[in-house]
Amino acid sequence: MDMQWDDLRVFLAVARAESLSGAGRVLRIDPATVGRRIARLETDLGAPLFAKSPMGYALSDAGQRLMTHAVRVEQAVEGVSEEMAGRSGGLTGQIRIGAPDGAANFVLPQVCARIARNNPDLEVQIVALPRLFSLTRREADMVVAVSPPTAGRLSVQKITDYHLHLAAHRSYLRQHPPIERREDLHGHRMVGYIQDMIFDKELDYMREAGVERVNLASNSVSVQVNWVRQGGGIGVVHDFSIPWFRGVRKILADDFSLTRSFYLVRHADDRRLERLNRFAAALVEETRAEVARLEALT
Known part of the structure; x- marks a missing residue:
């Protein structure tokens, strides 16, 4: 036919x-x-x-x-x-990025805004969902992931490491007993993920902290850090999110720290598309710089 x-x-x-x-x-x-x-x-x-x-x-x-x-x-x-x-001009058209909501809320907006300023005819969409994305079905042109995929015809590039610590708002800390070691966490209100909605093992922070019960739980990083900001309890938060919330401070920083990584995942065939290659290169460079800038402020 x-x-x-x-x-x-x-x-x-x-x-x-x-x-x-x-x-x-x-x-x-x-x-x-x-x-x-x-x-x-x-x-x-x-x-x-x-x-x-x-x-x-x-x-x-x-x-x-x-x-x-x-x-x-x-x-x-x-x-x-x-x-x-032509390849000499600015980027044009629409590019959709899938990302976990930590990156989508606290890193990618300013990163993509900078890229868009240099490419006024470019349309960028950020899909912030706490789940995995299908590049085969083209739910996104590229994905920022916290674990490198092991199956499928995909291209994977490590973007950068990032760090997480236990944190609480100073108002919560003033109203509760001091926390000098990890055992002191028992009896405190803990903020974290809904256990059966953790879509990636790299996000199971509380298990690594030795916390068995989460009092305030959400599948959204943004909700969790806002609970911490409101003095609701203690949570494991991204270092790059802390500068956005006045009064939130790390606790037990010398005793508990997590290192995770962001990866840029694309469909392997897309490596032939110069427009996506140029955008991906800018996204990786700007994201590395932004994570480093924000973490230096904590």
Whole structure:
């Protein structure tokens, strides 16, 4: 059959949104039209591309096979666009970054703002969600991760190390017994993750601190550090977040410290796209500098 790029574009939108309505919003066309386009494509191919259920549209085996080829076509089209636009000018178009909310709240906004200032035609989106992202489904163009993935056709680059410490607001410390050693934590209100919602083992901070019970729990780093800021209790916080909250101070800094790393993860095929390469290089450089700057303030 004579398959057109526009057909593949509609297919990719449905595969990534897992719904006709979501694809319609991305493509800016009516969901019913999206449905007709997919039905026609399935008829032309002689195979169902999606398994449809109340939960949405999931790729069938045939859909999975087409996805691989469709992504390659998409990358080729983007590559042609880059060549036609030229490489000497500023970055343009939309780039979406997936990131854990610690990085997304306290590091990436100022990093991406600096990059955007130098590239006025660039549109940057930060998706801040406490979960893993699928680059294959193009939920994001690149992902900042706290663990390097071990499977998939991915390109992984270490960005930088960062540090975490136990911390509390001075108002909480004034109202409670002094904390001079780790055993003194018992009896204090602790702030941390909801245990069964920890999506990466690198985030299980309280286990390493020897804390068995968390009194105030959230799957969001931003919520946790705001609890600490309000004097709600003691939490393990990113050093780079501390300068944003007056009155929050490290405790037991010589006794307990964690080192973690950020990694930039991209689909391996995207290494051929100069626009994403240039953005990734700027993101890594600026993130390293920003983490170092903020940690030096604590």
